[in-house]
C-alpha cells in the first residue's frame with residue numbers, strides 16, 4: 110500500500126500502481142468526470158499514470174491553469190490527428206499550449222492551407238473527439254523512437270529526438286496518431302467538446318528566418334460548446350469594440366496625468382538614425398527594427414521610432430534647465446514600432462506598432478522617491494477605477510556581489526534603490542525584491558496584476574535611468590550655480606494601451622464598467638409603433654453625454670433582451686405603451702435583470718452618477 114496526501118492534508122491509502130483517476134473515482138464519480146490531469150509531488154502527470162510510491166496529489170480540472178494547459182496541449186494532438194488524416198504525409202514540429210488555446214507548427218509540403226480547411230479540420234476533430242480515444246503513454250528507447258520517425262519520414266521529430274537521451278523519451282498515441290511528447294495529456298479525447306480553429310500563420314522553423322517556413326495553425330477548445338460560444342462572442346465583441354474604447358481609456362489616463370503635473374507632448378513617428386545611435390537603441394535593436402527610410406537627396410536614414418525616450422531627451426535639451434524647473438514630466442501616448450516575426454504576433458498583446466502610455470520624468474537625485482510615490486498613486490488610482498484589486502510589484506535592484514556592470518555612481522544608486530523601496534513601502538504596495546534584476550542603467554519597479562480568473566499579467570514599469578542623461582549630455586543648473594546631471598525616470602506603468610485593453614477585456618470578460626462601455630444603454634422598443642418615442646429617448650440620452658443605440662430590428666422583445674445581454678451592454682431600457690404615455694423607461698441591467706420603471710430624468714441621473722464615480726459593478 111502507498112500513502113497519498115491530498116491538498117487538504119488528508120492521507121489515504123491505496124494499492125501501489127493507483128492512478129490519479131482511481132483516486133478521483135474513490136472520492137466521487139462526479140469529480141472523476143472533471144479530472145484532466147494531476148499534480149504529483151509538484152509535477153503535472155497524466156491522470157492515468159500509475160503512482161508507485163507515497164506521493165502528494167492534487168487533481169487538476171478545467172478551473173486550474175495546469176488543467177487548462179494540459180487540455181489545450183492535448184487538443185493540439187487531436188488537431189494533429191485530424192491534420193494527418195486529411196493531409197497524409199504531413200510532418201510535425203511542436204504543438205504547445207498558449208495562454209488561451211494552442212497551436213501546432215506543421216510542414217504540409219506543397220499544400221497551402223486555407224480558411225475553408227480549418228472548418229473541415231474542426232469537423233474532423235469533433236468526429237475524432239467523439240470517439241473518446243485514450244491518450245496512451247509509452248516509454249521507448251531512443252533507437253526505437255528514431256526508427257519509428259525515420260520510417261514515418263518526419264525529420265522534425267528526428268531533430269527533437271537528437272536532443273533527448275534514453276530514459277526520457279515517451280510516445281503518446283490517441284487513435285491512429287502517435288507523437289513524440291513528454292506529456293502530460295488529458296485522459297481521453299472525449300473531454301474536448303467545443304472546438305474552434307482560429308487562424309493560420311507562417312512560422313520559421315525554430316524561429317530562424319533562414320529556415321523553412323512552417324504553417325502554424327492556432328485553435329482553442331473547451332470542455333463544453335457553451336463555453337466555446339461565450340468565448341466566441343467575447344472575441345467578436347473585442348474585435349468590434351477595442352478601438353472605440355481606446356478613446357475613453359486614453360482620455361481617462363490623460364486627465365489623471367494632467368492632474369499629476371505632466372506636460373503632454375507629441376513627438377514624430379520617425380527619427381534620424383543619429384538620434385538612436387546617441388541613445389544606444391541603434392546598436393541594440395537596429396537590426397531587428399523595420400528597415401530605415403532613406404531621404405533621396407542626402408541619403409540620410411530615418412527609423413520608425415522604437416522608443417519615445419530619445420525624443421523626450423531632445424525636448425529636455427531645447428532650453429537650459431534650472432533646479433527650479435525640475436521635476437519636468439513629459440507624457441506622450443507615443444506609438445512605437447518593433448519588428449516582430451509574423452508567428453510571434455498575438456491579438457492585441459503582441460503587435461508591431463503599439464501605443465505606450467509613456468512618460469519621462471527628469472528630476473534631481475533627491476526627488477526620485479517623491480516621483481515614485483506620485484507614479485504609484487497614479488497607477489493605484491487607475492487600477493482602482495478599472496476594478497483590478499489583485500496586483501503586486503517587483504522591485505529590481507543591483508546584483509549584491511558584482512557591481513562593476515552598472516553605470517552611475519554608487520551614491521546615486523543607493524539613493525534610488527532606497528527611494529523605490531521606501532516609496533513602495535509607504536504606499537503599502539505588496540512587493541517582492543529581486544537582486545540582480547536591475548538594468549545596467551538603473552533600478553526599477555514593475556507592476557503585475559491578476560485578472561478576475563487569477564491569471565497574472567505583466568504590465569509596465571517605472572525605471573530609473575542614469576544612462577540616457579549621460580548619453581544626451583542633459584544638465585541643469587543647481588542651487589550652487591554649477592551644472593548637474595538630472596536623473597531620468599521612464600514610466601509606462603500600463604505597458605501599451607493595446608496590451609492593457611486586452612488585459613482589461615479578459616479581466617472583465619467583456620463586461621466593461623459603465624463609464625468605459627462603448628454602448629452604455631441599449632434602447633429596446635417593443636415594436637415599431639414605439640420608434641418615435643425610442644428616438645426621443647435616444648436624443649435625451651445623447652444630450653446628457655450617454656452613449657446609446659436603438660435596437661430597431663423587427664424582433665420579439667425577448668430576443669432583443671437576450672441579444673443585448675450577450676453583447677454585454679450594461680444597461681437596457683424597454684419601451685412599450687405605458688412608458689411612451691408616461692415618459693418613463695423600464696430599466697434592465699446586464700446580468701442582473703429588471704430594475705423597475707423610472708422617469709427619464711431619474712434614469713439619466715442614475716447613469717451619470719455611476720459614470721462619474723467610476724463604480725464597477727459586478
Ligand SMILES: [Zn+2]
Pocket residue numbers: 182183186281288289290291292293294
Ligand atoms: Zn503532447
Ligand SMILES: [Zn+2]
Pocket residue numbers: 416417418469599600
Ligand atoms: Zn523611456
